[in-house]
Amino acid sequence: MGCGPVRLGRHELTLEPRQAPPAGYTVLTAVAAIVAALALASVLFLSADASPAAAYRAIFSYAFLNPHGLAATVHRSIYLLFCTYAFLVPLRAGLWNIGLPGQVYAGGLAAFAVPLLLWREPPGAPAPAVVIALMIAAAAAAGAAAGGIAGVLRARFQVNEILVTMMLNSILFWVVAYMVKEGGPFMGATAEGESFTLPAPLRAPLWWGVPFTAAAALGAAALLDLLFARAALGYRIRAFGESPAAARYGGVNPAATSLLVFLLGGAFAGLAGYHNFAAIPGVYKIPGNYGYYGDLGFYGMISALIARGSALGAVPIAFLFGGLSLGARFAQGALRLPFGVDYALLGLLMMTFIGSHVLQAFRVVWRRRAAAAPEAVVGGLPGA
Amino acid sequence: MWELAVRSLEVSAILLLAALGELVGQRSGVLNVGLEGLMLFGGTVAFIATQATGNFPLGFAAALAVGALLGCAHGFFSITLRGDQVVSGMGLWILSFGLTTFLGSPYAGPLGLGRIESPAGLPPFFVLGVLLVAAAWFLLYRTGPGLAIRSVGENPAAAEAAGIPVAAIRYLCVVAGGVLAALAGAAYTLSYNPVWNYNFIMGWGFVSLALVFFSMWNPWILLAGASLFGLMWQLSLSPELVLPGILSRYVWRTLPFAITIPILVVISTPWFRTRWGLAKPEALGQPYAKG
Numbered sequence: 001m002g003c004g005p006v007r008l009g010r011h012e013l014t015l016e017p018r019q020a021p022p023a024g025y026t027v028l029t030a031v032a033a034i035v036a037a038l039a040l041a042s043v044l045f046l047s048a049d050a051s052p053a054a055a056y057r058a059i060f061s062y063a064f065l066n067p068h069g070l071a072a073t074v075h076r077s078i079y080l081l082f083c084t085y086a087f088l089v090p091l092r093a094g095l096w097n098i099g100l101p102g103q104v105y106a107g108g109l110a111a112f113a114v115p116l117l118l119w120r121e122p123p124g125a126p127a128p129a130v131v132i133a134l135m136i137a138a139a140a141a142a143g144a145a146a147g148g149i150a151g152v153l154r155a156r157f158q159v160n161e162i163l164v165t166m167m168l169n170s171i172l173f174w175v176v177a178y179m180v181k182e183g184g185p186f187m188g189a190t191a192e193g194e195s196f197t198l199p200a201p202l203r204a205p206l207w208w209g210v211p212f213t214a215a216a217a218l219g220a221a222a223l224l225d226l227l228f229a230r231a232a233l234g235y236r237i238r239a240f241g242e243s244p245a246a247a248r249y250g251g252v253n254p255a256a257t258s259l260l261v262f263l264l265g266g267a268f269a270g271l272a273g274y275h276n277f278a279a280i281p282g283v284y285k286i287p288g289n290y291g292y293y294g295d296l297g298f299y300g301m302i303s304a305l306i307a308r309g310s311a312l313g314a315v316p317i318a319f320l321f322g323g324l325s326l327g328a329r330f331a332q333g334a335l336r337l338p339f340g341v342d343y344a345l346l347g348l349l350m351m352t353f354i355g356s357h358v359l360q361a362f363r364v365v366w367r368r369r370a371a372a373a374p375e376a377v378v379g380g381l382p383g384a
Numbered sequence: 385m386w387e388l389a390v391r392s393l394e395v396s397a398i399l400l401l402a403a404l405g406e407l408v409g410q411r412s413g414v415l416n417v418g419l420e421g422l423m424l425f426g427g428t429v430a431f432i433a434t435q436a437t438g439n440f441p442l443g444f445a446a447a448l449a450v451g452a453l454l455g456c457a458h459g460f461f462s463i464t465l466r467g468d469q470v471v472s473g474m475g476l477w478i479l480s481f482g483l484t485t486f487l488g489s490p491y492a493g494p495l496g497l498g499r500i501e502s503p504a505g506l507p508p509f510f511v512l513g514v515l516l517v518a519a520a521w522f523l524l525y526r527t528g529p530g531l532a533i534r535s536v537g538e539n540p541a542a543a544e545a546a547g548i549p550v551a552a553i554r555y556l557c558v559v560a561g562g563v564l565a566a567l568a569g570a571a572y573t574l575s576y577n578p579v580w581n582y583n584f585i586m587g588w589g590f591v592s593l594a595l596v597f598f599s600m601w602n603p604w605i606l607l608a609g610a611s612l613f614g615l616m617w618q619l620s621l622s623p624e625l626v627l628p629g630i631l632s633r634y635v636w637r638t639l640p641f642a643i644t645i646p647i648l649v650v651i652s653t654p655w656f657r658t659r660w661g662l663a664k665p666e667a668l669g670q671p672y673a674k675g
Binding site: 015044096098149153157158159160162163164166167168169170171174175177178181182184295298301302338339340341343344345346347348350351353354357358361362 | 461594
């Protein structure tokens with residue numbers, strides 16, 4: 001059962017469903033999707049009168065060879081990894097968490113609320129380690145709460161989670177604006193539409209120049225893969241994702257599963273917010289362009305999709321995407337490209353992912369037509 | 385006050401056009417969650433074409449063409465390949481979000497042409513929207529092809545047995561949905577707010593999708609929902625008309641989205657579903673494999 005054959009002269013082209021894709025094919029399609037997106041991006045460079053070779057050289061050399069660029073790539077990829085997990089966990093249960101930006105904002109706001117409430121300049125300052133721990137906990141809890149709204153509504157009333165998370169994105173976007181702009185409670189002393197800067201003792205500790213969140217992100221990847229491969233809970237989530245009806249028959253509680261994956265996913269997005277606004281050297285505040293970081297969260301969505309739900313598999317992908325998104329911004333300035341190469345790449349990756357998804361599920365068969373080919377049984381395009 | 389009413393009807397028209405296309409698509413059993421992306425693409429292409437040529441009809445034609453193309457893409461993935469419709473819709477959205485940001489940014493800024501004339505002071509797209517609502521209602525409930533669309537969305541196997549070409553009907557509905565969504569985007573960038581900005585549609589596509597669920601797949605209820613939401617949107621932009629000086633303007637901006645969530649909850653409750661929910665197309669979101 002495939003789609004209708006496409007006839008070209010005496011040959012015909014059919015897509016036939018694969019039963020089980022061969023081993024290694026998943027990796028191959030992931031690599032193919034990324035390479036194809038990069039190849040398509042060269043059309044964009046050409047249309048902007050830039051040589052693709054020069055553009056890729058600028059992107060890759062800044063992102064992965066320049067010391068400043070490389071450090072920024074590492075910081076960005078930690079952020080993208082947390083976003084990846086935030087999307088990946090609900091996806092394993094068949095649910096779409098497109099609330100990454102909103103949950104990131106919630107995490108960032110909660111992290112900054114803690115020092116606002118607790119921090120005093122010395123003497124009489126609380127132990128910084130305690131405040132930092134509270135900031136992390138608050139960020140995770142706020143992200144989980146934002147995700148949990150979608151989870152509980154899905155669990156209790158079957159409300160579409162795509163709509164709820166998207167509404168929450170818009171709501172939280174304006175909540176951040178309220179908090180950091182025009183005299184909001186978090187507004188910085190310079191009043192330039194951004195939050196106050198985190199006091200030096202409360203900045204996330206660096207290990208070998210990298211915030212400790214790097215270790216958390218990598219550890220979480222291993223734990224997540226272990227959860228889905230070995231643990232009963234992970235099995236229940238996957239079973240629910242494959243077939244909610246069958247899982248329910250097998251004793252999986254659908255409401256509890258929906259809620260749980262959104263709480264866990266939201267917590268990861270909250271941590272992404274903590275990392276991005278409170279742990280990256282040189283930032284330590286919620287900047288006026290926080291919306292850009294929210295948008296970048298969608299790179300987490302695409303890396304989870306391309307990694308096909310494997311958290312460890314997403315690590316190199318997120319690292320690459322972190323570098324690409326940064327390098328694209330750099331190349332934009334260096335080569336005077338139009339704004340938004342990083343956004344275009346996001347769109348192209350989504351397109352090639354869908355293409356690779358088709359190639360994963362179908363085999364393209366090219367064969368010579370039999371002398372008297374019977375009429376196609378399965379309908380193709382109307383009028384074809 | 386008149387100004388507010390006209391502006392809110394302009395908002396309603398954009399939501400209505402996009403949602404009406406989605407309603408017809410869903411009636412035929414195909415869900416397109418990428419409405420937002422189609423609106424972004426239609427609006428951006430219309431803006432670029434109009435600015436380049438100074439010709440409004442050309443801009444609208446470009447939007448309709450790109451809408452039909454993206455509708456075909458969604459149809460190919462979800463009808464021909466019988467893929468997951470949510471995957472395809474989300475893909476269309478992110479694809480459009482990314483590409484339009486790049487394609488539109490050299491044109492960022494005002495369109496720089498006069499406003500589109502409106503007959504009798506009424507917003508033209510709202511008039512068009514109401515006419516299309518009436519046409520869609522008539523088509524779906526009073527004609528043979530409408531019955532075919534609804535039966536394909538309810539029970540494609542039975543429709544096929546009755547001689548209805550399921551795939552062709554679904555394609556037509558999905559492409560019509562794409563065209564209408566792109567037209568809605570063009571109405572935004574050429575008429576409501578003729579200034580191109582990255583991600584200008586800011587969630588309206590998802591609001592339109594929510595309106596379809598709210599409408600219980602009835603075009604007249606959709607019209608009412610879109611009208612109310614349009615008014616709410618304009619009020620959230622100028623809250624001083626109702627409650628001057630209370631709360632930051634940013635807090636008011638959250639209101640339209642915050643109200644949508646409880647509405648979605650109410651229409652999803654078992655009570656509401658058993659009372660009204662029979663309208664949901666039975667085969668919505670399910671690919672159909674010919675027997």
